[in-house]
Amino acid sequence: MPSLTTRAAVARTAEDTFHWETVLLDGQGPGEVLVQLVASGLCHTDLSVLAGRLPTPLPAVLGHEGAGIVQAIGPDVAGLTAGDRVLLTFNSCGHCLRCRTGAPTRCTTYLKSTPLR
Ligand SMILES: [Zn+2]
Ligand SMILES: [Zn+2]
Secondary structure (H helix, E strand, O other), X not given: OOOEEEEEEEEOXXXXXXXXXXXXXXXXXXXXXXXXXXXXXXOHHHHHHHOOOOOOOOOEEOOOEEEEEEEEEOOOOOOOOOOXXXXXXXXXXXXXXXXXXXXXXXOOOOOOOOOOO
């Protein structure tokens, strides 16, 4: 799917506020899925990033909780098709020691994200 624009709450710098902006979404890369959100939330993790208590590359679109419908699928994605209803949660690799021992919330890649361009 080609690039598209949408609206997002962008964290530009720590200890600031969210900025409601139009952002450009690239087409789906390997392992990526485009989801049309029907519900989303901001949790304490997001607010901790915004407060500068969790080191995270900024600017970023925070938020890791939501529900929606798959619109498009990038290469190397298995088990999903357009139209599937999905829940979103935080990023975890599934391979590190913490993930393999039942602690995906402590995944070593948890706070790594793709910075906004
Ligand atoms: Zn959360
Ligand atoms: Zn992991």
